[in-house]
Structures are given as C-alpha cells and as structure tokens.
Amino acid sequence: MATITPDTQIDIGHNDDPNSNYLTSSRGFLSWALTLDHKRIGVMYLVGIFGAFFLGGVLALLLRLQLLMPEGTFSFISLDRYNQLFTLHGAVMTFLFIIPSVPAALGNFVLPLMVGAKDVAFPRMNLASFYLWVFGAIFFLIALVTTQLDTGWTFYTPYSIETQTNVIAATCGAFILGFSSIFTGLNFIVTVNTMRPPGMTWFKMPLFMWAIYATAIIQVLATPVLGITLLLLTAERVLHIGIFDPSMGGDPVLFQHFFWFYSHPAVYIMILPGMGIMSELMSVYSRKPIFGYTFIAYSSIAIALLGFLVWGHHMFVSGQSPMSAVIFSGLTFSVSIPSAIKVFNWVATMYKGNINLATPMCYALSFIFLFSIGGLTGLFLGALATDIHLHDTYFVVAHFHYVMMGGTVIAFVGGLYHWWPKMFGVMYNEFWGRVFCAVVFIGFNLTFFPQFIMGSQGMPRRYATYAPEFQLYHDLSTIGALTLGIGMVGAIAVLVISLFNGRKAPANPWGAATLEWTCTSPPPYYNFEHAPHVGSPYDYTGLKYDPQVGGYVRDPNAAPASESGH
Amino acid sequence: MAHITGLDMHSILADTLFFPPERSTFAGDVDGLFNFIYYLCLFFFVLIIAAMTYFAIKYCARPGHSEKPSPSHNESLEITWSVIPSILVGVIFFYGFTGYLNMREAPEDAYEIQVYAKKWQWSFKYPNGAETTELHLPAGKPVKFLEQSADVLHSFYIPAFRIKMDCVPGRYTSTWAIPNATTGSGISIDGHQPYHLFCAEYCGQQHSQMRALVYVHEPAEFEAWAEKEANFLETKPPAEAGAILFQRKGCVQCHSVTGDRSTKYLGPPLNGQWGTERDVIPRGSSTPEKVMMDENYVRESIRQPMAKIVQGRKPGMTVFTPSLLNDKQITAIIAYLKSLKDEK
Numbered sequence: 001m002a003t004i005t006p007d008t009q010i011d012i013g014h015n016d017d018p019n020s021n022y023l024t025s026s027r028g029f030l031s032w033a034l035t036l037d038h039k040r041i042g043v044m045y046l047v048g049i050f051g052a053f054f055l056g057g058v059l060a061l062l063l064r065l066q067l068l069m070p071e072g073t074f075s076f077i078s079l080d081r082y083n084q085l086f087t088l089h090g091a092v093m094t095f096l097f098i099i100p101s102v103p104a105a106l107g108n109f110v111l112p113l114m115v116g117a118k119d120v121a122f123p124r125m126n127l128a129s130f131y132l133w134v135f136g137a138i139f140f141l142i143a144l145v146t147t148q149l150d151t152g153w154t155f156y157t158p159y160s161i162e163t164q165t166n167v168i169a170a171t172c173g174a175f176i177l178g179f180s181s182i183f184t185g186l187n188f189i190v191t192v193n194t195m196r197p198p199g200m201t202w203f204k205m206p207l208f209m210w211a212i213y214a215t216a217i218i219q220v221l222a223t224p225v226l227g228i229t230l231l232l233l234t235a236e237r238v239l240h241i242g243i244f245d246p247s248m249g250g251d252p253v254l255f256q257h258f259f260w261f262y263s264h265p266a267v268y269i270m271i272l273p274g275m276g277i278m279s280e281l282m283s284v285y286s287r288k289p290i291f292g293y294t295f296i297a298y299s300s301i302a303i304a305l306l307g308f309l310v311w312g313h314h315m316f317v318s319g320q321s322p323m324s325a326v327i328f329s330g331l332t333f334s335v336s337i338p339s340a341i342k343v344f345n346w347v348a349t350m351y352k353g354n355i356n357l358a359t360p361m362c363y364a365l366s367f368i369f370l371f372s373i374g375g376l377t378g379l380f381l382g383a384l385a386t387d388i389h390l391h392d393t394y395f396v397v398a399h400f401h402y403v404m405m406g407g408t409v410i411a412f413v414g415g416l417y418h419w420w421p422k423m424f425g426v427m428y429n430e431f432w433g434r435v436f437c438a439v440v441f442i443g444f445n446l447t448f449f450p451q452f453i454m455g456s457q458g459m460p461r462r463y464a465t466y467a468p469e470f471q472l473y474h475d476l477s478t479i480g481a482l483t484l485g486i487g488m489v490g491a492i493a494v495l496v497i498s499l500f501n502g503r504k505a506p507a508n509p510w511g512a513a514t515l516e517w518t519c520t521s522p523p524p525y526y527n528f529e530h531a532p533h534v535g536s537p538y539d540y541t542g543l544k545y546d547p548q549v550g551g552y553v554r555d556p557n558a559a560p561a562s563e564s565g566h
Numbered sequence: 567m568a569h570i571t572g573l574d575m576h577s578i579l580a581d582t583l584f585f586p587p588e589r590s591t592f593a594g595d596v597d598g599l600f601n602f603i604y605y606l607c608l609f610f611f612v613l614i615i616a617a618m619t620y621f622a623i624k625y626c627a628r629p630g631h632s633e634k635p636s637p638s639h640n641e642s643l644e645i646t647w648s649v650i651p652s653i654l655v656g657v658i659f660f661y662g663f664t665g666y667l668n669m670r671e672a673p674e675d676a677y678e679i680q681v682y683a684k685k686w687q688w689s690f691k692y693p694n695g696a697e698t699t700e701l702h703l704p705a706g707k708p709v710k711f712l713e714q715s716a717d718v719l720h721s722f723y724i725p726a727f728r729i730k731m732d733c734v735p736g737r738y739t740s741t742w743a744i745p746n747a748t749t750g751s752g753i754s755i756d757g758h759q760p761y762h763l764f765c766a767e768y769c770g771q772q773h774s775q776m777r778a779l780v781y782v783h784e785p786a787e788f789e790a791w792a793e794k795e796a797n798f799l800e801t802k803p804p805a806e807a808g809a810i811l812f813q814r815k816g817c818v819q820c821h822s823v824t825g826d827r828s829t830k831y832l833g834p835p836l837n838g839q840w841g842t843e844r845d846v847i848p849r850g851s852s853t854p855e856k857v858m859m860d861e862n863y864v865r866e867s868i869r870q871p872m873a874k875i876v877q878g879r880k881p882g883m884t885v886f887t888p889s890l891l892n893d894k895q896i897t898a899i900i901a902y903l904k905s906l907k908d909e910k
Binding site (some may be wrong): 079080082083112122150152156158159162163246247248250252253273286287288289290291293294295316317318319322325326329333336341343344345347348350351352353354355356357365368369372373376377379380382383384385386387389390391392393407425453454456457458460461462463465466467537540564 | 583584585586592596598599601603605606607610614615617618621622625626627631633634635636639640643644647648651652655656658659661662663664665666667669670717718719721723725726728729730732734735736737739745762764765766768769770771772773774777802829833877888
C-alpha cells in the first residue's frame, strides 16, 4: 500500500479543480444516460425513486382525503377508483420506491466508496439495472393510465385472473423491476466479496455493508420466485393453464404461498438497509464505536435467513392447515429477536457518547421510536389467537407503515441527510432540516397511531366506505397524513434548496471514520487518488474538528487506530 | 359491578379503546392475550425510549463535554437482552397457539350454519332450511360456520366475536364461536343492536359494502325465529311450498314424480295418481284391497307408512311424526301431489 500522508488522505486540494468532481467531470445528457459511474447511477436512481415516492404519496393523500367521510368525500372517486388508488399506492411504493430506495440509490453511491473502490464489480450491469427500473416504471404507468389496475399490490387470485383491468402490464412491470433488483443485489454481493481492500476483513466492514450484503442475498434468492409467480399469473390469464383458477381445478391459496415466499423476504429487503444506515448514524453522531458490532452483523444475516421461513404468517386465516399456521407463528417470533438486539445495541451506543443532534441523528432517534412501535406491534400479529382478529384490519396497515415508513423511509431520509454533503458537496440548513424532521415525526404518528386503534376495533383494510363509528380515527389519520405530506415535501425541499445556496461541504463534516469520508465532497470521478488506509470503521479517536475546514480531519499525530475498535 | 378493582378498571379502559365489546367466549381469551402483549410492549417501549431520551439529554454535545470511553461490547449484557425477549416471545407464542387451536376445532354438536360468499353479498343457510342475508344466532350455543365462496376470495369476519376465516372458492373452510350475549330480545329485529360482519379479504368493486349484520337471540327465541324464517308455507302458494318440502324432506329420494316405476325408487311414483284407485296390502292382512288416493290416504301414509303398503313394494318408509312434518306441511305436500300430472 502506498504511504499515506494526511493531506492526500483528505483530498482538500482537489476540491477547487472542477475535473476532479464526478458531477462536473463531463457534461451533456449522454454523459449521464450512458454513464458507468456508480455515483451518477446512484443519483439517477435517487431522482427516479423520489419521483415514484411523490406519485405514491399523492395517491396516499387522495385515499386519506376520500376517507374523511364514511361514504367518501369526493364524488369523482368511485368505489372502483378508490380500489385503483390503493392498488397503485401500494404497488408504486413497494416496487418502484421502497425496494430500490436504500440499496439502489444510497447503496450504489456509498458502497464502492466504503470499500475504497473505484466502482461496483459490474458497472454495466449496474446501469442495466437502472434502465430495467425505468422500463418497469413505464409498465406501471401504462397500467395506471390505461385500464387502472385494481387487484391490490398483492395480485391475489382468483380476482386477479378475472378482473378486466391491466394486470398483465403491471405484472410485466413488477417482473422487470425484479430483475433490476436482482442485478443490484448480485453486483453488491460480488463487490463485497471481491473488492474489499487489504485490511478490511469481514468484521472490519462498516455495518451498512453487512446490511446491504444481507439484503443482496435476499434479492438474489427470493426475487426469482416473484418472477416465476407473476409469469404463472400471466399464463393463467392468457392461456388458462388452471394452476391458480379454482374453476379449472387450480388452487388460489397456492398463489399466496408463492407470492409471500418472495414478498415476506422482500420486507427485509426493505428494512435491512434502513437498519444498516441506523448503525452508521448512531455511531457517528454519538461519536462512539457501535455497541455490539458482532451481534449486529450476525443479526443482519440471521434476519436474512430466518426471513425466508416465515411467509405463512400472512396466511393464518387463508385456509392453510392449523399445523402450518402454528409452525409459521413460531418461526415468526424467532425473527423478532435479531431486530430487538439491534435496537438495544443502538441505544447502548449512545452511552457516554458526545451526541450531536444534527438532522440525521434526529431521524435516527425518530427511527428508534417508530421502529420500536412497528416491531413490537408485530408481536400481536405473530401470535395466532390475536392475529385472527387483527388480520386484514387497519392494525396491520398501521404496523407495516410503522416498520416500512417509520423505519425504512425515516432511515433513508436520515441517511440521505447524512451522505448529502458527500453526494453533492453542499451543506443544508440544519435548522430547517430539524424542523421538518419534527413535522414528519408528528405527522407520521398522527397518521398511523389512530389506525392501530380502529384496526383492533375491527375496521377492515382496503375499504372505500366504512361504518360511521370509525370516522373519528379516519379523520385524525387524514389530518396526520396532510401534516406528514408537508413534512416530507419540506424535508426534500431543504435538501434541494441547499444545492443552490448551500455552504460548501468539507470532506468529512460529521467526523465519520468510514472510507467514503476520506475523499473530497463530492468525490472525484475516480473516487480515490490513492488507496485509502483501512482502519476500524467506528474508531473516532484520531478525528479532530478543524474550524478552518468546517469539518473533521484526521490528526496525523494521533495514535494508530486501535485493533479493538469493536 | 361493585367488585371492580383498580386493575379491572384499567383493563376496561384499555378494552374500550382498543376493542369492540367482547361478544363471544373467545373474545375474553383473545383480549387477554392482547392485553398481556400490550403491557409487555409498553414496558419495553418505555424502557427503550426512556434510555434513549436520557442518553440524548445527558450526553448531548455541548462545550466542555466529550465522549468517554466505555466498552464497545459486553457479551453477558447482550446475551441477557437476547435471551429474555426470546423467553417472553416464547410465552406469547404458546398462548397464541393454544388459543388458536381452540378457535379451529368446533365441538361435535355445534349448530352448523352454511355461509355462502359471493360478490358482494353474504347468505346464510340454517339446518332447518331457512336462508337469510343477515346472520342470526342463538346465544350460548356453539355455532359452526361452514364457508364457501362462489367466485373470488372473501373473508368472514365478526369483530365482536374475534373470529375471521377466508372463504376460498373450490374448498370448504370453517370457523366457530359461542356468542355470549344477545343483541336484544324478540323475534323481530326491532330493538336489536346487531354486530358487524365484514368481508375482510379484498374482493373487487363493492368489497367495502360486503357487510352484514349479526343478530343474537335467546335460544328459545332463536328457535322461534328460525321456525318462522323457514316457514315459507305462509308466504308461497301451497303447491309450490309442497314442492320445496318434497325436496327438502327427502320424499324425492324414494318417490318418482316422473312415473318411473323401476326399483331405483323404493316407493311408488306419485304423479298422476291423485283420485285414482290402487292396490294396497293393509297391515296384518295378506290380501290386497283397493283404496282411493285422497287426502286422508296420503296423510295416513305419511304418519303411519306401514298401514297400507302398495302392492309390490316393501315397507321401509320413515315414520313422519308431527315433529318431522307438521299438519300444515302435510297439507302443502297434498297440494303438490294434486298438481302432479301423469307423464305422457
């Protein structure tokens, strides 16, 4: 390894050189459209994903406003229209937004930098993955503007066989998006396995990498099952092969098994990267090594593997045998333990720290609050006797929004605030960042907490109209959703505005010890001029704040990173 | 209600926030488990958030404060907080699954109601033949719901009973409950405060309107209601009502109405016979005699089938006592038999 001197390690000198920056190294549409640079692909994903998030969010607000009145608020939203709205909200949020959110946008940008590499293992496959995402999104838009899909994002048979809406366009979209996800996962597995620099052993990897790695395993193993299932569904509709259609001797419950065999592991595709971000944020902003590194790393792998064995808990009242329901319930509880361990470890990391309540840390603390509620309410659903009552009610809706939105999306936005200075080289307004974090937090709880209550009171999900006694909870939820919408738009606006008037970001504004902070902000096209020195990812002893730079620099006189960093 | 303690009061408050009233014998168990998990979760949630808040305030970055070294892992602490939650979720699993098995196995003597789900309506068929679109149940008796779907997936959900089961096309599913309180008194639904029955599995356009009401009666009143509901004799022309009874009471299995004299039918054909004479062998006799098929002959043949056996047939018909077939029903069947013409 080349000798590392302090000022090549933090490439301050190159910040002024426009050619050293990946954003400015080349210009023109094609330089982006045909780029193989993981950072540009990550940025393109980020833009696309936020487009999908915005669309899904608008659909959600329409749903919530419609539910202000028991018989519906707007006359232009018919029963059919409502069913289409919730289907598209779910499908867009799941397939276009949350599955690719952290891995494809932040993971693409950060992962190669974290391993000190120039790019991912297969840059062309990475670009192909992005274009598959775009094509998948186009198919979804076709389903949206032509006949309007109304099956729910779950495509349950036999309804999805007989509905007149464009199921085939949507399943093609989901099929293509599946390959996009597989390509990303495969890329990351190979990158982590083969491209780690000398000195970065498995247990010296940042925990974000562990999380992305565990996610990638699920993406590669589970997603093909979704592809096959959706192809079978298409074959059922077009060729009437009679595998799911009961009128031809098929079994509609088989579809649910196939579907959830992918879609349950898929919820870990969604949450694991969020947990990875959390491990980074909690450590950096507490200025303490992560507590219980090994347990957190193993728990990611445990979640990835156990996640494959619990799909039947979506089907406790579907008609599957009581024996399989009991087994799936038991396995479901086993997967709750690794998540609990992570939460305890994150909180313990704060002990005796020096906690910087910057915006990303505010999101991280929100995550702990919301994810704890989301995780704990899973216990009610994993227990068979209570699930019989709560299944397919708003309790479930609230539970998975607390995990998926309160967990993944909050971690995603927190991670975005954390890496934003690295990605675009600008600092955002810290005050407004925190304000909108608070608005999101309040709006989120107001939206989804009342849904727990109305769910346990018996309000079924996917209802366009409802019994009047549930109106109070629906109205609270709608007010919350509007607040949440304002908060989210504000949070994104703070970031976008910073692009125009943000203070120039130093290489390492937060004092983080992972490798991506050793290159300039934004990184040069080739990421690292010299191979960076690999230390412990959570050892902050040598990093000192330098007011002149506005960020942290490694003290050249500090003792070398200790080996017992975790 | 004089013996409500503070704890009971507390759980009643929690119940009214989170649950509809408990109206089946399962509901108490389900809510009990729910409350157990609820307080457990509350404990851990408060613990986590209190620790987080305390640390965030105590160790907040400020001039003069810096991080202090502390161990970055602690095996025994980490094993403790892995093992204790594992034990607790084991307990939750155990109660969840024993409660669930109780909900799956209906007692042998349960009153069975057939539930038919189709887009977007429920219909219920009772053992006495009554059919309704709202659900009526006897209080205090186990009731089994045998579910079928005519088209897509539906789900039979009564929140007040805490039961739910999908209706799957092409197979039977079932669930059961013992309603533990009536919704009101009287056979008529006036004055009842019924429970909701929802379709809980998305089934297309009018999914949210696939609802029904559940009425629970005193057992005696339920009998009366079911009798009245099944009593289509009052409402239909006698011949039509008789045709329904002829099917439903099983007459059709042994008596042809198309003139089929083969041994496929144990009894003689009954069409075109009204007012004609036939050869019968009276009980205790061995010589045939002629008898006219009229009202009294039919009535006698139903109440005492062995009294006169048509020549060439074996005695073997069920004795229809008044509890199996009452006089009004016999009158309707007679009207039906009168209407049956000879096959060309």
